[in-house]
Amino acid sequence: MLRIHFSDADLARVRIAAAPDPLWEVAASLQRLQSRRGRWAYAxxxxxxxxxxxERGxxxxxxxxxxxxxxxxxxxxxxxxxxxxxxxWDAGLESILATPPRRVLEEVTILDRTVGAPAxxxxxxxLEARKEFVGMLRAYHDAVIAPYEEQAQARIEAERAARARGLLDGGVEGMLSGLGPMLRWRPPVLEAVYPKxxxxxxxxxxxxxxxxxPSYFNWGEPVTFADPEMPPVLWYSLLHEPSPPDAPHGVDAPEKSLITLLGRARAVALRTASTGAxxxxxxxxxxxxxxxxxxxxTVLREAGLITTIRNGPTVLHTLTPAGASLLRAVSPME
Structure with missing residues (x-):
């Protein structure tokens, strides 16, 4: 169990990131390649x-x-x-390059003591070795993370919309209360399920x-820095819904679903979801x-036009990038 202790000043300084943390997504994606947990969500x-x-060697x-x-x-x-x-992304890579050598060695020693570090x-x-390593990170990111950046951003925007509703209804504590099954707000402590x-x-x-x-590729327990002196952050999992089995990468909208979408009720639903509904x-x-x-x-979600997340006892629907593009392209409804 991770227990995060808040003061009144801390409650005034809670924020939700507006975009993914690309270096964390790299790390979390590498965990997904090593585990079958939640594999259905990333098939x-x-x-x-x-x-x-x-293909890229x-x-x-x-x-x-x-x-x-x-x-x-x-x-x-x-x-x-x-x-x-x-x-x-670039600022993160620059930070890796600027890491003091002593800190690198200290953290590699912890890794070696914990599970064993490569020789x-x-x-x-x-610095030269870190420059080479950063080049490898760029190649990996371009190959397997960049194709999913829009999808991850859409999920984060949906999550922020859900948490904003919690904030409006119950203040910061209301927002913290709705962070999902792995996190529990027990004032003044946020409890997180943590690796055993x-x-x-x-x-x-x-x-x-x-x-x-919010993290697209994190699955399961929230994660924070091992060093308590680092700026306090908490990466936590977005809740995933299974993708349609015939939808490549879970985002392509089948043509027949787009035709179905042209009905009035679904067009209204799409417009209503543009502000979160x-x-x-x-x-x-x-x-x-x-x-x-x-x-x-359901039809809109299976077409890749909206995304749906649970917000307490209700669900919240927001647009995906494809849904937003379609809405911009169609003429206003009469």
């Missing part, structure tokens, strides 16, 4: 990642460099996921606040029953 990505790493880098450095374990070095990389890992204390091998841990924010970072709000806007609104939302 399309998993197939694409294996194909791309093979990244198989050896994956096996010999990345997987040993980001093991499926309770720890990997903090310097690989710098705090200033949220929404800024070459200590060489990352040298780590054990119990207390993190005192001491007025620094907390940045919540519950099923009940779609029903009222379209003048249909709640069950009909739910069916319309």
């Amino acid at each position: 399309g990505w998993y197939r694409m990642a294996r194909q791309q790493t093979r 990244l198989g050896r880098v994956l096996r010999n460099v990345f997987l040993p450095l980001y093991p499926r374990a309770a720890y990997f070095p903090d310097f690989l996921t710098p705090s200033d990389s949220v929404g800024d 070459w890992a200590g060489h990352l204390a040298r 091998q780590v054990g119990d841990r207390d993190l005192y924010l001491n007025g620094r606040g907390l940045t919540l970072i 519950t099923t009940g709000e779609i029903a009222r806007a379209a003048g249909v029953s709640a069950s009909s609104a739910s069916r319309h939302a």
Whole structure:
């Protein structure tokens, strides 16, 4: 169990990241390649990642460099996921390059003590070795993370919309109460399910606040920095819904679903979802029953035009990039 202790000053400094943390998504994606947990949610990505790493000649880098450095374990070095990389890939890479050699060696030693570090890992204390490593990160990111950036961004925007509703209804504490099954708000402590091998841990924010970072590729337990002196952040999993089995990468909208979409009720549903809407709000806007609104939302979701997340006892529907593009392209409804 991870217990994050808040003061009144910390509650005033809680924020939710507006964009993915690309270096964390790299780390979390490498965990997905090493685990079958939640594989159904990433089936399309998993197939694409294996194909791309093979076609781009990244198989050896994956096996010999990345997987040993980001093991499926309770720890990997903090310097690989710098705090200033949220929404800024290049800034994150620059932070890796600027990591003091002493810190690199300290964290590699922790890795070695925890699960065993590869023999070459200590060489990352040298700037030239880190430059080579950053080049590998760029190649991996371009191959398997970049194709999913829009989808991840759409999910994060949906998550922010859900948490904004919690904030409007119940303030910061209301927002913290709706973070999902792995997190529980027990004022003034946010409790998080944590890996059993780590054990119990207390993190005192001491007025620094907390940045919540929704993660597309993280699955299961939330994660924070091992070093309590680092800026307080908490990466937590977005809830996933199974993708349609015939939808490549889970985002392509079948042509027949787009034709079905042209009906009035679904067009209203799509427009209503543009600002975030519950099923009940779609029903009222379209003048249909709640069950009909739910069916319309299902069609839109399976077409890749909206995404749906649970927000307490209700669900919240928001547009995907494809849905937003379609809405911009069609003429206003009469």
